[in-house]
Amino acid sequence: MTKKENFLKGIFKENPLFVALLGMCPSLAVTTSVENALGMTIAVIFVLVLSNFIISLIMSNEKLAKLVRPVRIPVYIVVIATLVTVVEMLMHAYLISLYKSLGIFIPLIVVNCIILGRAEAFAADNKPVDSIIDGLGMAVGFGVAIVIVSVFREFLGTGLLTIWGDLQINLNFIFDFLRISPVGMFTQPAGAFISLGFILAIIAAVAAKRQEKQEKQAKEVKANV
Amino acid sequence: MKKNNGLISGLVLLSLGLICGLLLALVNELTFDRIEAEELRLKFEAIEEFYDIDDFELEEVVLEDGSIYVLRNQNTSEIEHLVYSLTASGYGDVVEMLVAVNVDLSIEGYTVTYQNESPGIGTKIVGNDFNYNEADDLSTFDSIAGATVSSNAVKAIFNQVADRAADDFGGGLDD
Numbered sequence: 001m002t003k004k005e006n007f008l009k010g011i012f013k014e015n016p017l018f019v020a021l022l023g024m025c026p027s028l029a030v031t032t033s034v035e036n037a038l039g040m041t042i043a044v045i046f047v048l049v050l051s052n053f054i055i056s057l058i059m060s061n062e063k064l065a066k067l068v069r070p071v072r073i074p075v076y077i078v079v080i081a082t083l084v085t086v087v088e089m090l091m092h093a094y095l096i097s098l099y100k101s102l103g104i105f106i107p108l109i110v111v112n113c114i115i116l117g118r119a120e121a122f123a124a125d126n127k128p129v130d131s132i133i134d135g136l137g138m139a140v141g142f143g144v145a146i147v148i149v150s151v152f153r154e155f156l157g158t159g160l161l162t163i164w165g166d167l168q169i170n171l172n173f174i175f176d177f178l179r180i181s182p183v184g185m186f187t188q189p190a191g192a193f194i195s196l197g198f199i200l201a202i203i204a205a206v207a208a209k210r211q212e213k214q215e216k217q218a219k220e221v222k223a224n225v
Numbered sequence: 226m227k228k229n230n231g232l233i234s235g236l237v238l239l240s241l242g243l244i245c246g247l248l249l250a251l252v253n254e255l256t257f258d259r260i261e262a263e264e265l266r267l268k269f270e271a272i273e274e275f276y277d278i279d280d281f282e283l284e285e286v287v288l289e290d291g292s293i294y295v296l297r298n299q300n301t302s303e304i305e306h307l308v309y310s311l312t313a314s315g316y317g318d319v320v321e322m323l324v325a326v327n328v329d330l331s332i333e334g335y336t337v338t339y340q341n342e343s344p345g346i347g348t349k350i351v352g353n354d355f356n357y358n359e360a361d362d363l364s365t366f367d368s369i370a371g372a373t374v375s376s377n378a379v380k381a382i383f384n385q386v387a388d389r390a391a392d393d394f395g396g397g398l399d400d
Contacts, residue, residue, distance in 0.1 A: 032344045064237070071234045075241060082245035086252050093256040096263045103318065103341055157345060187344035 003133055010137030016114045017145035018203055023114040026105045027146050028192035033162040037150035039098040041143030043091065043106060045136065047083045048115055052123040052135035054079050059124045076119045077110070084109045097165070114142060152195045157186035267338065268294075268323070272308050275325035275333045281305065286398055291321075291385075295398060304328065307393055310338070313381035317341040320350065320378040324386045328394055330360040335383075340375075347375035357383050360390035 001009075016022045030036040055076060059065045068075050088106045091099040099106070109115065118138055123131040154161055159172035159182040175182055185191045272278060272294055281296035291311040298305050309324045318341035325333035337351045349369050355376075356367040363383055368376035389397070 067230065067234045067237050069234075070231065071238045074238055078238070078241055078245055082249060085249055089249075089252050089256045089260070093259040093263060096260075096267065100339055182345075184345035188346075 003130070006130060006133045007137040007140075010134065010139070010141040011144060012141070014138075015141045015145055016117075016138055017142055017149075018200065020117075022117060023112045023142060024196075026108055026112060027142075027149065028189065028196065030102060030105050031146050031150035031153050031192060031195075032157075032187050033101075033154050034147060034150045035098065035162045035164050036101055037143070037146040038164065039091075039095070039102055040105065040146060041139070043084075043087045043102075043109060044112070044114070044142055045139040046087050047080065047109055048118060048139040048142075049132055049135040050083050051076070051080050051115055052118055052131040053128055054083075055119045055123040056126060056128040056131035060127060072120075072124065073116075076116055080115050080119070081110045114138060149192070149195055149199060152199060153186045153191055156183055156195075157188075157191060158182050158184075268310065271323045271336055271338050272325070274336060275308065275323075276306055293393065293398065304394060304398065306333065307390065307398075309382075309386050309390075311382045311385050312339075313378040313385075315340060315342050315378040316347045316372075316374040317343060320375065320382065322379065322382045324382065326360045326386065326390050326394075330390055330394070332358050332360060337379075342372070342375045347372050350375045350379050355379060355383070361387050363387055 010016070014020060017024070017027055026040060030040045058068055058075070059072075084107060087109070088099070091102075091106065118135060122134045126134070151161060155171055159170065159175050161169040161171065163169065172182070183191075186195060269278060276296055278296075280299070282299055282302065284295040284297065286293040286295060288311075291309065294308040294310065295304055296306040296308065297303060305328055307326045309326070310321065311324070312319045312321045314320075319339070320337060320342070321339035322335055322337050324335040327333050335355075335357065340348065340350060342348050342350065349372055353369060354367070356365045357363065358365060363380065366380055366383065368380070
């Protein structure tokens with residue numbers, strides 16, 4: 001696998017949220033606004049890249065790996081929890097409004113299956129540089145996915161898109177034009193599941209169409225031969 | 226031999242824990258002052274919505290579940306205004322509010338400084354007029370239809386103010 005493929009697999013082929021359906025709890029909870037989704041993405045990029053790097057560094061030393069292997073899960077958790085706490089303190093100090101907005105979901109990154117999953121499935125068996133690229137790809141893929149869900153939810157639920165701080169796009173004119181009101185339910189937990197369901201259905205439909213087209217082309221090529 | 230390996234593995238984990246603990250202590254040392262300053266800045270920004278802090282002597286009285294910002298006359302040191310920072314349980318998390326009360330017990334204003342209520346429903350408490358005008362009179366309080374739990378949290382905070390405002394202005398704080 002090339003470095004480019006390693007990076008891109010996290011965004012498309014093995015997207016943690018849309019394909020593997022991992023890390024659903026924080027994803028559904030924080031996607032009430034685009035700003036929250038972006039904030040969560042920054043935190044996950046920091047934690048995932050560094051945890052993959054540190055774990056890969058520990059496991060790539062043969063002697064150390066032999067000693068760590070029996071207690072590897074506690075080791076992963078200690079590393080991840082430390083990084084998450086660092087992110088939490090930095091966010092509290094420098095991005096206080098975002099910190100207050102994300103609330104409990106920052107510490108909950110510790111138990112996010114994506115982070116632990118990548119540590120065990122990739123970082124433990126690969127080189128540090130590849131692990132960094134894998135972590136970056138997965139975190140960006142996760143970020144893209146939760147931003148898409150948050151755009152869907154915030155727009156349908158409030159008619160607004162809160163990008164960052166006071167930067168807000170008001171799209172209520174679309175609802176005014178259609179003479180309907182935003183559906184507040186989309187900002188509720190039930191709306192999160194419905195939104196994700198819609199998005200997964202769209203992705204599945206596009207993938208099926210694509211596959212159908214490819215099969216058709218393959219048949220045509222066969223027939224011509 | 227295997228037993229020793231297990232012990233060494235445990236020691237490796239312990240060492241890693243110690244390194245991580247030291248790292249966290251370092252980051253805490255670096256961010257602690259900034260976090261305190263940011264929290265205070267947020268509070269002061271909210272208080273400035275009601276009064277110009279520079280015109281008063283500002284003093285903070287810490288309560289069990291909040292604090293009171295006492296604004297005293299710079300010449301006479303008499304209490305002119307009290308700004309309560311109190312919390313109550315809401316739907317998603319605690320609701321934290323600032324309630325500014327004048328010496329005649331009239332309400333100067335109130336603002337929600339922290340909430341994690343349901344977007345579009347409970348979040349209506351932010352900027353809402355609850356028709357709370359006198360510190361010791363909650364009979365005029367207007368709840369938000371459909372956001373009962375969030376409204377009750379706001380009312381609980383106003384109740385705390387109503388219970389103590391007259392006493393605080395009457396010398397309760399000086400005691």
